[in-house]
Each structure stands twice: as C-alpha cells, then as structure tokens.
Amino acid sequence: MNRRLLGTKQQQQQQPQDQPPQEFSPSSTIIPSTTTLTAALSHSPPPPVVYLKNVCAWNVETLKELHLALFPVHYSDTFYQQVQNVGEFAKVVYLDDQAVGAICCRIEPELQQEGKYRVYIMTLGVLAPYRRRRLGHLLLEHIVHQAQLEPTITRIYLHVQTLNTPALAFYHGHGFQKVALARDYYKNIPNKDAYVVVRNIPHGDPSS
Secondary structure (H helix, E strand, C coil), X not given: CCXXXXXXXXXXXXXXXXXXXXXXXXXXXXXXXXXXXXXXXXXXXXXXXXXXXXXXXXXXXXXXXXXXXXXXXXXXXXXXXXXHHCHHHEEEEEECXXXXXXXXXXXXXXXXXXXXXXXXXXXXXECHHHCCCCHHHHHHHHHHHHHHHCCCXXXXXXXXXXXXXXXXXXXXXXXXXXXXXXXXXXXXXXXXXXXXXXXXXXXXXXXX
C-alpha cells in the first residue's frame, strides 16, 4: 500500500459518530467549466471554475468552518490531523476561490485480507446554496476513482442514517448497496440506527 495514501501512521479504529456523513498535480485537480458561444455573445460572465484541493495545513481551518456549517457535530483535533495525512482521500471543493464543500475519508486495513485496505467515508457535505450542482457527485466520484487506481483497496463504505432517504438514494445512484443495519449507531439524534452501505472496488478479478 502506497505510504502517501496511508499517512504517517495507522488510522484509529472506527468509532461511532453522532451524525451521518453529508488537488492531479501534487495538490490540486482543476475542472474548468466551458463557456458557450451563446454566453460569450450575450456578454454573460464566465462560469465559475470548479476545483478540488487536498486537505493540508493551509486550508484545514477552512475545513473546520465547513464542518461547523454542515454538521451538528464537533470533530476532534485528531480528526483534522488525520485527514491531512490521507492525500487524495480528503478533498475540499472550491468554486473559484470559495470553499463550498468537502469529503473526508480514512484508510483502514481489511481485517480478514492481509495487505488489503478499505476506504471509510467519514464526512461528505456541500453548503446549501451550492447544492444541486453535482459537487457532491464530483467529490464522491473522485474518491471512487482514487480507490480504483489503488489495487490494494477492495471497497468504500460508510454509515447512513436509516431515515435519510435522500442520502441513501444518492449513494445507491453511485453504486453503493445496503449490507447491514447498525442499531444505536448514532448517540445524539432521535433516530440512532444506520445502514452500512458499501461499494466494492474490483480490480480486474471477476470474483471480486
């Protein structure tokens, strides 16, 4: 397993969370939007440039602000230290220079498959004014793509609150399947149960 994916030390064992989860240079991936001839002729302003950046020391405070706005959960300093060590598996999405969303994952060993790993999505969210622009899709598909590039990664998984129908539909639309029910997974919300949803990452082996 590539050390840059794993960070500087082994991630801690998975802990229950209070709320369900909502750069191709060394540091950035830029996805420029196209400007049509019609827009140019009508003198419309150019569409914003959408790009992803790794979580690192210079933008970790921005990530904290995003999490405060998106989730009613306090994430520890350890969480923010860990997501700076997973490279392409923790991203902030920007419109021009405005951070509007993020995805944060950790890499875990597959307990029954020596030398294999899985990706756990800890958080995924986009600020309300910027939703319905496929930014969540962009973040999630980036993680899927990175997992497909790494032959030791077998799957991506996360927990989703059982009553969070939109989130379940979103992940189902990206190839995730419900595989288990985790009762009393969440601690500080009325509905405490969660589904475990998984997308397997085959690497050319039909039996995967």
